[in-house]
Structures are given as structure tokens and as C-alpha cells.
Amino acid sequence: MSDAAPAPRKGLRDAFVWLVATIICVHACMATTRVTASLWVLGQGYGEASVGMLLSLFAVAPIVLSLWAGRLADRHGFHRPVGVGVAMAFAGALLTLLIPKLWAIATGCLLCGGAVAVAAVALQREAGLMADEPGELKKIFSWMALGPAMSNALSPIIAGLLIDHIGMTAAFAFATLLPLVAWALARKVPRNPPKVYTKSFREPAAWDLFRLPAYRRLLLVNLALSAGWDAHSFVVPVVGHARGLSAASIGLVLGSFAAAATVVRLAIVRFADDIDEAKALRAAMTLATLTFIAYAWLPGTLGLMIGSALLGVALGSVQPMILAMLHRATPPDRHGQALGLRMLTLNGATVGMPVGFGMLAAATALAAPMWVMAGALLLAQFPARKL
Numbered sequence: 001m002s003d004a005a006p007a008p009r010k011g012l013r014d015a016f017v018w019l020v021a022t023i024i025c026v027h028a029c030m031a032t033t034r035v036t037a038s039l040w041v042l043g044q045g046y047g048e049a050s051v052g053m054l055l056s057l058f059a060v061a062p063i064v065l066s067l068w069a070g071r072l073a074d075r076h077g078f079h080r081p082v083g084v085g086v087a088m089a090f091a092g093a094l095l096t097l098l099i100p101k102l103w104a105i106a107t108g109c110l111l112c113g114g115a116v117a118v119a120a121v122a123l124q125r126e127a128g129l130m131a132d133e134p135g136e137l138k139k140i141f142s143w144m145a146l147g148p149a150m151s152n153a154l155s156p157i158i159a160g161l162l163i164d165h166i167g168m169t170a171a172f173a174f175a176t177l178l179p180l181v182a183w184a185l186a187r188k189v190p191r192n193p194p195k196v197y198t199k200s201f202r203e204p205a206a207w208d209l210f211r212l213p214a215y216r217r218l219l220l221v222n223l224a225l226s227a228g229w230d231a232h233s234f235v236v237p238v239v240g241h242a243r244g245l246s247a248a249s250i251g252l253v254l255g256s257f258a259a260a261a262t263v264v265r266l267a268i269v270r271f272a273d274d275i276d277e278a279k280a281l282r283a284a285m286t287l288a289t290l291t292f293i294a295y296a297w298l299p300g301t302l303g304l305m306i307g308s309a310l311l312g313v314a315l316g317s318v319q320p321m322i323l324a325m326l327h328r329a330t331p332p333d334r335h336g337q338a339l340g341l342r343m344l345t346l347n348g349a350t351v352g353m354p355v356g357f358g359m360l361a362a363a364t365a366l367a368a369p370m371w372v373m374a375g376a377l378l379l380a381q382f383p384a385r386k387l
Helices: 006-043 048-076 079-098 100-129 136-165 168-186 206-211 213-242 247-274 277-297 300-316 318-329 330-352 353-363 367-385
Strands: none
Touching: 006 048, 006 079, 006 100, 006 136, 006 168, 006 206, 006 213, 006 330, 048 079, 048 136, 048 213, 048 330, 079 168, 100 136, 100 168, 100 318, 100 330, 136 168, 136 247, 136 318, 168 206, 206 330, 213 247, 213 277, 213 300, 213 318, 213 330, 213 367, 247 300, 277 300, 277 318, 277 330, 277 367, 300 318, 318 330, 318 353
């Protein structure tokens, strides 16, 4: 028996590799489309408010689809929701490639945002099922969080280089290829069908999860930190464009944020057993607050890269902690609902933020959204202390 025991674990490790690779490609499609579309809009002279509107569209589709995606994952497992997400990403990226018009770019952003929501719920649920004990959750979700971090690190740089040396079309074409790769990788994950429900089964409403105090507090903290991520995504292209930085330089600034997020998530994997999640969250919020306040005065490309790296360390450390605590705070057979409700709440609350950031930046100072987020993170320390 002892000789046969490692085989299932090896199978899980192999499947987990494909999970991480799949989320990298799905998220990279969205990240490439996001930075390319932002620069396309600025290049066409539409202004900062239009960039904010475009970035908001990435959060619109998840509001509608997240709860459905959670139920779909709980009912059907991994492959069906991931297939839906991949199809949406491919359709959105293809639209931006074939029709370089504002309405088509906007529709492509909408589809790519929804694709990540649908696929990510199934990917996170499947990853959580691979943990043998609660202590493994931080490590598993740190590896899973490396997927978006790696795509955020590489995609803006690749997109910037393609734009500078070939053109916008090449960057949009690169985004179109990524969903096809994602589906080829997802098919390598073994099928693990969930339990079959009878017709008489009545599924609890996802909103009931708000009755759990730990779940509510986690969402409040996650909301403040997620909005900080959005503020950084908005400010960097706008400030970089205003300072006359090239697309490649803007890509490097965005990439430094994601590279730092990747490094901190690798550190969490290494030191997961020694990390107190609640204290780590509060420390990350403090570091992000201080960096947001100082960001406007950072000089040149190098200064912006350092500031973005500090934000990457702070904000990048959050998702593994939040997801690990969420899985322990909710029933196992409702993890898909919990993840979907989390995604709906975050996107629902932040969908208007890029538009608000754009209006605020146009009316006051380009870095004003970051100062607002510093204040929001200070307020979020109150629920964080009760975790």
C-alpha cells in the first residue's frame, strides 16, 4: 500500500500544473487587451475619462456572470465553465483585432473581463479541492495567484514591445492566440465530476453566505485592496502618457508591479506555515497606503517602477490569504458560490471606480485616485482588525 500511495498525489501535482498554466493564458488575454486598449484609446485622443470607462467594462460582465459561474462550477466541475470562459476571451480578443473601432474595443473588453470571471471561479474551486488539509490552502492559492501575477508581469511588456515595433494590431493578435492555448492546457486536467444532485435538490441562495461574519469582513477588506489594484492600473498609463513615456516604458512600470506580486507569492509558498494571515493582511494594507500617498512624487520611469513594485508586494500578497481564509469560512459544497459571490461583490463595487478615477483625474490631479485609495485603505483597517 505504501508504494502505491504517492501516485494520486503525483496525479494531483500534474493536474495542478495545468491549472496554473490555464489561468496564466486566460488572464494574459485580458491583461494584454487591457493595456493595448488603454493605449489605443489614448492614441486616438479620447482622453483619460474614456480610459476609465474602458477599464470599467472589464468589471461589468463579472457582475452578471459570477453567481452563475459559481453554480456552474459546483454543479459541473471544471471543464464546462472554463470552456465558456475561453470562448468569451477568444471572441472578445478577435473582435478588437478585426474591428479597430471604439465600440468594438469596448465590447472586446467586456467579453474578456467576463471570461476571466467565469474561468477563475472554476479554476480556484478546483485548486481548493486539491488541498489535503487547511494548511495547504495558502500554498495552493499562492501558486494559483502566480498565474495572474505572471501574466500581468509579461503581458504589458510584450504588448508594449509589439506596439512600439509592429503596431497595435500585433498586440491584439497576440491576445487572440492566448485563449486557444488556454483551452489546450485545460483539456489536460483530469475530469473530476462533482456529486450528482436530484431534481428535488434545492440549492441555497448565495446571498445567505453574507450571514457569516468572517465572510463579510473578508469581502470588505478584499474590496478595498482590489480597488487599489484598479487605481494603479488606471493611473500608470495615464501618468506615463502625460509624462511622455513610451509604450514599452509604461509596460515596464506595469510589469514591475506584477513581477513584485509574483515574488511575494513565491515567498508565501515558501513560508506559508509561518504566516499569520490576518497580520499579513494588515501589514500589506499599511504598506499600500503609504505608497499610494507618495506615488505622485516618484521621479521618472525608475521611480514609478519602484513605487509599482512596492504596491505589487503589498497588493500581490493579499489574494492567497483571502482565498485560503474564505475556503475555511464557507462550507466545502458551496465554495463555487462563495467564490462567485466574492467576484460579483468586488466587480459590482468597483465597476464605477475607473470611470470615477478618470473624472477625478481630469478634474483635479492625475494621481488623485491613489490618494483616495490611501484613505479607503485606512478605513478598511477596522474590519481587518476583527479577522
